[in-house]
Amino acid sequence: MTDIALSESLRSNRSRRIPTVGAVLAGLVFAFLLLAAIAPDLPAGSPERIDPALALRPPTLAHPFGTDWLGRDVYARVVHGARTTLLIGIGSTVLACFTGSVWGLTAALGGRAIDRIAMRAADVLLSFPAILMALLVVAILGPGVGNLALAVTAALAPGFARVVRIRTHLVRRFAYVRAALDLGVAPWRVALRHIAPNVLLPLGVLVVINIGTAVIMASSLSFLGLGPENSVPDWGSMLAQSRNYLSASWTLALFPGLAVTLTVLSISVLGRTLRTRTGGDFS
Numbered sequence: 001m002t003d004i005a006l007s008e009s010l011r012s013n014r015s016r017r018i019p020t021v022g023a024v025l026a027g028l029v030f031a032f033l034l035l036a037a038i039a040p041d042l043p044a045g046s047p048e049r050i051d052p053a054l055a056l057r058p059p060t061l062a063h064p065f066g067t068d069w070l071g072r073d074v075y076a077r078v079v080h081g082a083r084t085t086l087l088i089g090i091g092s093t094v095l096a097c098f099t100g101s102v103w104g105l106t107a108a109l110g111g112r113a114i115d116r117i118a119m120r121a122a123d124v125l126l127s128f129p130a131i132l133m134a135l136l137v138v139a140i141l142g143p144g145v146g147n148l149a150l151a152v153t154a155a156l157a158p159g160f161a162r163v164v165r166i167r168t169h170l171v172r173r174f175a176y177v178r179a180a181l182d183l184g185v186a187p188w189r190v191a192l193r194h195i196a197p198n199v200l201l202p203l204g205v206l207v208v209i210n211i212g213t214a215v216i217m218a219s220s221l222s223f224l225g226l227g228p229e230n231s232v233p234d235w236g237s238m239l240a241q242s243r244n245y246l247s248a249s250w251t252l253a254l255f256p257g258l259a260v261t262l263t264v265l266s267i268s269v270l271g272r273t274l275r276t277r278t279g280g281d282f283s
Contacts, residue, residue: 026269029262036079037086047077047233056249065255069245074238078255081233085222086263088145089215092152096214097207099153100160101200107161108168109191119165122158130155134217138226145228148221152214163206167199174198205278209271212264219260235260 051071059066065074107118125133138151171177172195180190221227222236235256242252 022269023273026266029266030270033082033086033263036082045073045076047072047080048231056245059251066249066251068252074252074255077233077238078259081235081238081256082259084145084228084232084234085215085218088149088152088218089211092149093156093207093211093214096153096156097160097203100157101164103157103161104164105168105191105196108165122161125158130213131217131220134221138221143226148218148227151221152217155217156210156214164199168195171195171198205271205274208267208274212267215260215263
């Protein structure tokens with residue numbers, strides 16, 4: 001029985017070390033999209049070049065994704081749209097992680113009264129669906145890339161705050177943390193040197209998973225006309241603008257929708273793979 005358990009443990013550890021085919025493909029897709037987002041000069045051509053003579057053309061060798069109603073290259077707009085959509089998704093997730101971490105640490109280490117106030121505020125925000133919270137914030141602030149990123153941040157930050165608060169309370173029970181406090185080490189020093197690293201480092205998996213959620217919310221709000229200006233390529237706004245031309249060229253909605261789907265799917269696979277390999281308990 002011991003040998004069987006040992007062999008199963010070794011097999012489980014080996015499977016954690018060897019990435020699956022799906023994880024490799026997801027990593028390649030996300031790496032390509034991330035490269036398109038951060039590359040200073042993209043080889044896809046200009047997304048704003050107008051040629052009415054080529055309006056609503058089907059995919060060809062010169063225009064792999066076809067052209068839109070103004071004769072603009074859809075492939076160029078999808079590739080350049082990755083920059084806007086992914087930067088909003090990644091930037092807002094990182095900002096939400098930072099805001100939520102400060103929020104959660106303050107609640108867990110600031111005393112019972114601060115803990116109650118901070119967590120009741122988080123409960124109120126979490127009672128709304130994330131997309132509705134983001135919609136409310138961007139409706140108040142107005143459309144635009146910066147306001148859209150702040151709206152997604154406001155929707156995701158309470159979730160990070162709750163996770164950080166729970167993990168902080170768990171770490172505070174560790175023997176070495178109690179020993180440091182008993183030896184007279186300042187509470188702020190214990191929080192920075194012993195509590196924060198053990199709480200914040202495992203959040204990497206949660207950040208990866210929430211990037212997909214942020215991309216969906218950013219694309220949804222852009223689809224509703226609350227995202228970047230029309231001159232800025234964005235997958236959500238491309239989907240919204242293509243609705244009036246589906247009968248003439250259905251590929252206008254296919255490729256930006258496929259970009260959103262592949263991005264979210266690859267991020268989801270990467271997040272689940274990281275959670276399995278690290279043994280994280282985030283959902």
